[in-house]
Amino acid sequence: MATLLHIDSSINGENSFSRKVTATYAEEWRKANPDGTYIYRDLGADPIPHMTALAYGAQNTDPAEHDPEQAKAWELTGTIHAEVDAADVILLGAPMYNFSIPSTLKAWLDRIASQKYAAGPDGRSALSDKKLIVATARGGSYAPGTPRESFEHQEPYLRSFFTFLGLTDDVHFLHTEMTLSHVVPALEQFKHIFEATSEQAHGRARELAGAVG
Template sequence: MASLLHIDSSALPMGSASREVTETFRKNWLAQHPEGTVVYRDLAAEPLPHLTAAGITAGFSDPDTHDEAQRTAWAVRDQLVAELEAADVVLIGAPMYNMSIPSTLKAWLDHVIIMGRTAGETSTVAGKPVVVVASRGGAYGPGTPREGMDFAAPYLEKVLTTLLHLDVHVITPELTLAKVNPAMSELIPLADASSEQAHAQAADKAKELAAA
């Protein structure tokens, strides 16, 4: 049975561009896999604890030697990694916050990146397809005033490919603040076009990965 790991990290439960596009992907993926399994993590509604010394040391030591703090911390990491390893496809909603990713998503990454298991040349998740919906309030592409200031999508793509050896596909709806920021009102048509394109890309990618 096909399995999708769906992660949302937007702090907004409603009106989130990243959540809307990940939902489009999920619906289209499920249409191809009506009996498929979806493991869903809303990192805003149920944030993970930050990685601690106990969690770090537990990843580099024999489980039989773990103290109570290490056992507790390792249980969290092991569960998250197991979800990642079991998934056929991974879907991540990653809005840009202050030019980077939400801290909740960074916490998830810190837990699932384990050298010698998920990370490194023998990665247990190598080649797994991951779709990242990297929404951003403004425009950061070539020729824009903020070109080169996006440290969200490039960071995620680099981490997921270099450390975890995942097959990453990025969808970028932008200008998402145009309808709520009066100073950006003239950009609403461009925002609508970007949103339409992102939803179409999400639907197409879901069908493509489901077929594969």
């Protein structure tokens, strides 16, 4: 039975464009996998605490060897690892915040960056057979050839992170750009970019969820 782990991180609730794309994927995936298991985590509404030395030590130590303090610090990380272990598909909603990802999503990444998942010399890990879908939303545009192309530290960062964890084979980025063209008058002229990228992201989400046709 397939499992989808869906994680959103936008602070914008129902006005979020990244959430709209992850919702499209999740809805279509659930139609295509009626007996599948669906796990949802909302880092925007319910952030996880930042990493501590104790939690970091605990996640890089065999749980059988935890002292009582480490065992307590491990509880949340253990739940996050169980969700990741169960997932066949990891679906991330990742707004662009200051040219990168929200700190809430970074806090989640810090929990899974452990020896348990680190890729071996062959580049493989326990995560290698999973599918990763990342729906981003950006106020501007960072597409190849645009003036801000080199400011794009979202997809390159996430690709590096998941390569470190051995997840490289089945990775897809769906970008919705120029989301601020609705609210910033100077960007109104770029609404067509928002419309085109939004349509493309939702279409690709449906396709990847196996619901096209």
